[in-house]
Amino acid sequence: MTGDGPAETADKGAGRVEPVEIDIRNVSLSFGRTEVLKGIDLKIEPGEFFAFLGPSGSGKSTLLRAIAGFGPTPRGQILLGGQDVVGTAPWKRNVGMVFQSYALWPHMTVARNVAFGLDERRVPKAETAKRVSAALEMVGMSQYAERYPSQLSGGQQQRVALARTIVVEPRVLLLDEPLSNLDANLRVQMRQDLLKLQRRLGITTIFVTHDQEEANTICDRIAVMADGVVQQVGRPDEVYDTPANAFVAKFLGTANVLEGVVEQRTDGNAFVLPSGIAIPCAGDARAGAGKLVLRPQSISFAQNGNGSLTGTVQSAEFLGGMIRYAVEVSGQTLLVDEVHNRGSGRRQAGEAVSLDVRHQEGVLIHD
Numbered sequence: 001m002t003g004d005g006p007a008e009t010a011d012k013g014a015g016r017v018e019p020v021e022i023d024i025r026n027v028s029l030s031f032g033r034t035e036v037l038k039g040i041d042l043k044i045e046p047g048e049f050f051a052f053l054g055p056s057g058s059g060k061s062t063l064l065r066a067i068a069g070f071g072p073t074p075r076g077q078i079l080l081g082g083q084d085v086v087g088t089a090p091w092k093r094n095v096g097m098v099f100q101s102y103a104l105w106p107h108m109t110v111a112r113n114v115a116f117g118l119d120e121r122r123v124p125k126a127e128t129a130k131r132v133s134a135a136l137e138m139v140g141m142s143q144y145a146e147r148y149p150s151q152l153s154g155g156q157q158q159r160v161a162l163a164r165t166i167v168v169e170p171r172v173l174l175l176d177e178p179l180s181n182l183d184a185n186l187r188v189q190m191r192q193d194l195l196k197l198q199r200r201l202g203i204t205t206i207f208v209t210h211d212q213e214e215a216n217t218i219c220d221r222i223a224v225m226a227d228g229v230v231q232q233v234g235r236p237d238e239v240y241d242t243p244a245n246a247f248v249a250k251f252l253g254t255a256n257v258l259e260g261v262v263e264q265r266t267d268g269n270a271f272v273l274p275s276g277i278a279i280p281c282a283g284d285a286r287a288g289a290g291k292l293v294l295r296p297q298s299i300s301f302a303q304n305g306n307g308s309l310t311g312t313v314q315s316a317e318f319l320g321g322m323i324r325y326a327v328e329v330s331g332q333t334l335l336v337d338e339v340h341n342r343g344s345g346r347r348q349a350g351e352a353v354s355l356d357v358r359h360q361e362g363v364l365i366h367d
């Protein structure tokens, strides 16, 4: 750990701001002829820690930058606290943005870097000193105030970048992959520190990431994006448990997406695989072609060979606490997780197996 983490003590200036709502209405944006944001509608609640989650090129950064006022002017409306900021210059929006690259001034000390925005706003010296010291305390960097950026680790530099952003008390905090330059252990530590800081400031925050674990662990809600379109919005567990489509199911964790047909039967609905094997399915499923999403942990090996599916082990992957098997079931490959116990043997490729499906955990989708 390279810093002391955000302080838990009383505020001395870089305090809570009145949280505002971010309301994105039908926002579209093109680079030349390529439309990279396609009619985005999103409402982010005051004080919420929200993530834009999606693969590279899905439009996350472009949307974040549009909120900050960078890049081409989008079509649609972006309301911050009820006020449409589209067309307003970035420096008049009062939003704070932290980038993947910390972009600190190399010739200035940490304290001068943090004071920079206040100097620009001609804040009196005594107040600047008080606010800089409060901001550095919040990110656990007080003792590094007189160092230069080159004398700090990546994690420490990122804390300074955060202090520099929050010191001007922005209305919203926009974080563009702020942890991606840090090593794995530090990322895990920093995300908890970031969460504490966000809660303490109470500031509406958007966090852009392609890392689902990062979004799931710290954000209240996530918007999963692909191809410039919001695919689904919800709490991380909600989106994981009830993905709206196959893309979301596969992007959040590992998923089996089976092709088949939903049939309405007298004893309830069934999802029928091409082989004719039927898996009961919950809910008011629409009849016709569909897909069934099953997580690998919703399938298990039947002990006495009388499970609802039979198949053949293709391969096994050791994941530490789990072994993930690929099992061929009537022409489709199913991933099945089994808890790994020390000393327990491993199923071999070619072995015939019988599977139980916790079908109530399956989710039917029609895309």
Ligand SMILES: Nc1ncnc2c1ncn2[C@@H]1O[C@H](COP(=O)(O)OP(=O)(O)OP(=O)(O)O)[C@@H](O)[C@H]1O
Binding pocket: 031, 036, 054, 055, 056, 057, 058, 059, 060, 061, 062, 063, 210
């Ligand atoms: N200045 C630009 N000029 C032209 N195309 C651009 C520009 N900036 C981004 N794009 C394109 O817009 C699309 C969305 O890019 P964006 O950076 O928003 O994606 P992202 O989801 O944030 O991806 P990443 O995680 O890689 O940053 C991509 O296809 C990208 O190539």
